[in-house]
Structures are given as C-alpha cells and as structure tokens.
Amino acid sequence: MKNKLIAALAGVIVLTGCATTVPQYPQLPPVKVITETVEVEVYAPPLPNAINLTDVEWKVITNTPCKPATGKHKQGWYTTEKFQTEEYVKEDGSTATRTSRDAEGNRIELEQLTDKHGDPIEVCGNLEEKIIEIEKELDGGFVVMALTPDGYEAMAANLQEIKRYIAQQKEIIYYYREATAPKGKDGWLEENKERQQNQLDAAAADNDQPQQPQPQPQPDSTGSRILNLFKPKND
Secondary structure, eight states: HHHHHHHHHHHHHHHHHHOOOOOOOOOOOOOOOOOOOOOOOOOOOOOOOOOOOOOOOOOOOOOSSSHHHHOOTTOOOOOHHHHHBEEETTTTSOOOEOOOBOOTSOOOOOOOOTHHHHBBBBEETTTTHHHHHHHHHTTTTOOOOOOHHHHHHHHHHHHHHHHHHHHHHHHHEEEEEEHOOOOOOOHHHHHHHHHHHHHHHHHHHHHSSSOOOOOOOOOOOOHHHHHHHHHOOOO
C-alpha cells in the first residue's frame, strides 16, 4: 500500500510540472511595410483621324412670289429682270454687264412676255428654273430630297447637338490622357523617395515607444489541489 501511494505521488508531481511549465519564446521584431510607387505605363491609343466631310449642294426651291416674265434664259427657263441690260468693255479689257439707257439717260424697261394665246406669262419663284437645272444634271429625271423649313431647323439643331457631344467626349479623353501620362523619371523618383521616408519615420517613431512588460505566467495551483486529494483525512 505504501509503494502504491509513493508511485501515485510521483505521477502527480510529473503531471503538475508539465502543466505549470510554460515555454518562453523570443519576442519577434515588429513588421515594417514599405510601399514603393512604381510608374505604370498606360497605353494611350492614338486619336482618330480628322473628319473629312464632303460638300453638300443645297438648292432652295420656291414658287413665290410671282413676277412677270420679261426674258428667257439660254437653258430654257423664263427670267424676270425688269430692265434691259447690255455688255460693255472695261478699261482693262474685260467685259461686264450694265443697265441699258435711252438717249435721255433713263433705264429701259423690258416688256412682259406673252404665250401663243396672248396671255401674259408669269414666273412664280424659281421652281421652273430648278426643274430644268436638275433635269439637266440627272439627264432627264427630276428627283429632289426636300426639307421643310422646320425640318431644316431640326436638322441644324441635331448637328449642333452632335457637335456638343463630340466636344465633351474630346475633353474627357484629353483629361485621362494627361492624368495617365508619364510624369518623368525625376518626378516619380522624388515622390517615391518622399513616401518611403515618411513610412520609415513612422516606423521609427513606433519603435521608440517603451515596450510594455509581458505578463509572467503564474504558477498553476492545480497540482496543489491534486496533492490535497491524497492527504489522509483526520477522522
């Protein structure tokens, strides 16, 4: 019985020593994080080529006002000039047109033309003139793509809106091209050096602060309580 008690006490002592012994590890140095600014080359695609527009020929066609026909153009339509004209030679040898005058110096008015029935002929706007002109251009056909004044105004407003949108998009493109453009070797190096120095100063300030004492492990009283279990009790 005595030997069993001694063996039990030895086992309790070994277990108590394992439970109360805490390994001591060396304190690790603080981790320092340093950020380095690296220039990133952003590809800037070239701008598109300039717009190459083709001239558009506009023809204004109207049927008002109506004027008396006083002559006929060599292309076939009636003219409405009020006074007779004549060609003359200038001093430099070139020719020009001027209004004809009578012996008293008054302008000579043209008489209104009449048709085969004797009815006076009138020319209303330039409709007849443009019909003959376009038929000659299209070799016999008369086809026009017409716009009303309101439609022309709406088209002009739409073109201005497109122009505004393109201009604003252009400003955005120029902004990002300048924002992502390389700042040069010296500029990036100076900025990177300054940021690195600021981080090193901050890390040094943290290391200068006094270290707080680490709490030492207190001996566990579990072994004492176990030994008390094996003490003989006094009846």
